[in-house]
Amino acid sequence: MVAIWIAIGVVAAVGAVAALALGVADRYLAVQEDPRIGLVTAALPGANCGGCGFPGCDGYARALVAGTAANGACAAGGEACAAAVAKILGVEATATERRVAVVHCCGTRSNAIRVGDYNGIADCSAAAAVAGGDKGCRFGCLGYGACANVCPKHAIMVSDGLAKVDKRLCIGCGKCVNVCPRKIIELVPAKATLHVLCNNPLRGPEVRKVCKVGCMGCHLCEKNSGGKEAGHFTFDGFLAKVNYDNFPTDAALVGKCPAKCIVEDAHFESGH
Amino acid sequence: MRYIVIIIGAVLVNNFVLSRFLGCCPFLGVSKKTETAVGMSGAVVFVMTIAAAVTWLLDRYLLQPFGLGYIHTLVFILVIAALVQFIDIAMKRFLPPLHAALGIFLPLITTNCAVLGVAELNLKNGTPFLESVLFAFAAALGFGFALVIFSGIREKLAHANPPRCFRGVALALVTAGLLSLAFMGFSGLVKTPY
Numbered sequence: 001m002v003a004i005w006i007a008i009g010v011v012a013a014v015g016a017v018a019a020l021a022l023g024v025a026d027r028y029l030a031v032q033e034d035p036r037i038g039l040v041t042a043a044l045p046g047a048n049c050g051g052c053g054f055p056g057c058d059g060y061a062r063a064l065v066a067g068t069a070a071n072g073a074c075a076a077g078g079e080a081c082a083a084a085v086a087k088i089l090g091v092e093a094t095a096t097e098r099r100v101a102v103v104h105c106c107g108t109r110s111n112a113i114r115v116g117d118y119n120g121i122a123d124c125s126a127a128a129a130v131a132g133g134d135k136g137c138r139f140g141c142l143g144y145g146a147c148a149n150v151c152p153k154h155a156i157m158v159s160d161g162l163a164k165v166d167k168r169l170c171i172g173c174g175k176c177v178n179v180c181p182r183k184i185i186e187l188v189p190a191k192a193t194l195h196v197l198c199n200n201p202l203r204g205p206e207v208r209k210v211c212k213v214g215c216m217g218c219h220l221c222e223k224n225s226g227g228k229e230a231g232h233f234t235f236d237g238f239l240a241k242v243n244y245d246n247f248p249t250d251a252a253l254v255g256k257c258p259a260k261c262i263v264e265d266a267h268f269e270s271g272h
Numbered sequence: 273m274r275y276i277v278i279i280i281g282a283v284l285v286n287n288f289v290l291s292r293f294l295g296c297c298p299f300l301g302v303s304k305k306t307e308t309a310v311g312m313s314g315a316v317v318f319v320m321t322i323a324a325a326v327t328w329l330l331d332r333y334l335l336q337p338f339g340l341g342y343i344h345t346l347v348f349i350l351v352i353a354a355l356v357q358f359i360d361i362a363m364k365r366f367l368p369p370l371h372a373a374l375g376i377f378l379p380l381i382t383t384n385c386a387v388l389g390v391a392e393l394n395l396k397n398g399t400p401f402l403e404s405v406l407f408a409f410a411a412a413l414g415f416g417f418a419l420v421i422f423s424g425i426r427e428k429l430a431h432a433n434p435p436r437c438f439r440g441v442a443l444a445l446v447t448a449g450l451l452s453l454a455f456m457g458f459s460g461l462v463k464t465p466y
Contacts, residue, residue: 007343011346122433
């Protein structure tokens with residue numbers, strides 16, 4: 001009987017000492033964290049997408065409170081989020097323009113030829129590493145969905161060998177931009193409605209050999225949008241690019257593109 | 273020499289996960305990415321080494337004098353759990369970078385069977401203090417070794433295209449089994465009681 005009481009006593013004593021030690025530690029070793037860190041973290045979207053360049057929303061919140069990060073770097077939260085953070089920190093909000101990703105390619109399987117039969121790992125980087133991929137165009141979307149796999153919001157869908165971004169789901173974190181081996185994804189202002197869906201800077205005949213809808217650099221889009229002075233388009237070799245600092249809004253440009261690679265609202269809208 | 277035998281025995285021959293099957297939960301749970309596997313391994317090395325030292329002292333100077341060897345499991349769990357909590361708090365205060373690296377893994381490993389297992393084994397074998405701590409350190413190193421290898425394999429397997437019935441956990445378990453078989457090749461390398 002005594003043995004039981006000794007056992008109970010020892011265990012209770014060990015427990016009590018441990019509890020006391022933890023209590024004391026919690027009291028005297030507690031780290032005084034700025035309470036604003038918690039508030040800012042709560043104001044951020046909590047998607048932990050890393051689009052701001054910090055490890056997760058918590059990391060960004062710490063940097064914001066420490067004053068080492070600029071408010072408004074959160075593309076996912078947008079202006080409302082920046083305003084909420086500004087209110088907590090007591091500083092002016094800088095307006096953030098919502099940006100979304102766009103895939104600069106419209107070479108579906110029927111439009112762009114395939115020069116090989118690729119049966120390897122279903123990943124764009126792997127496919128690109130094997131003799132430059134199976135697509136005839138060396139600049140186009142490979143369609144193995146590296147961007148779709150990395151997207152934290154599942155906003156990218158690959159159909160008919162082409163990745164497309166859902167404008168409403170995209171939070172503009174830029175992960176797809178970095179992962180694409182062809183570098184054909186770009187973050188553009190969500191307000192821009194017209195896009196040149198091609199990334200091939202080669203001459204017209206060479207583009208035509210591999211794709212029915214590739215940009216040939218004819219400059220018609222530039223002429224039809226008010227000429228060079230209007231500055232709605234820039235050119236890289238024989239490739240037209242929308243100048244997103246001064247993007248065109250005239251929907252008639254779509255029909256006037258002989259290559260049919262200028263598209264109004266390139267973003268598909270998924271059912272969800 | 274004796275110490276080298278202990279280390280080789282604990283890391284390779286009697287690997288904690290692959291031949292003793294202790295700590296299978298974190299082995300399967302945090303092995304999807306090598307990055308987290310390394311963090312977890314660090315936390316395990318830290319906790320297991322300290323737990324072995326504390327439980328050895330506790331057994332020698334508290335439980336044995338009172339003749340309470342039969343409740344050592346209970347006391348060990350209590351003390352290890354409290355100790356890890358304490359280390360967590362203290363580390364946050366004094367070593368913030370280390371806490372940032374290991375922080376989220378510390379509570380996960382608190383009451384793991386590998387941690388308790390090393391204390392139990394030391395007790396069962398009646399190992400001296402220094403060897404107990406070394407054994408715990410080596411065992412944790414072996415755990416981390418297996419975990420990092422396993423996570424590396426799983427990262428590669430994520431790109432594979434297995435039959436649907438094998439996807440996910442099934443494939444992970446088969447992989448763990450094969451890895452365990454591979455480690456069987458080390459048996460008999462050194463003769464060790466541990």
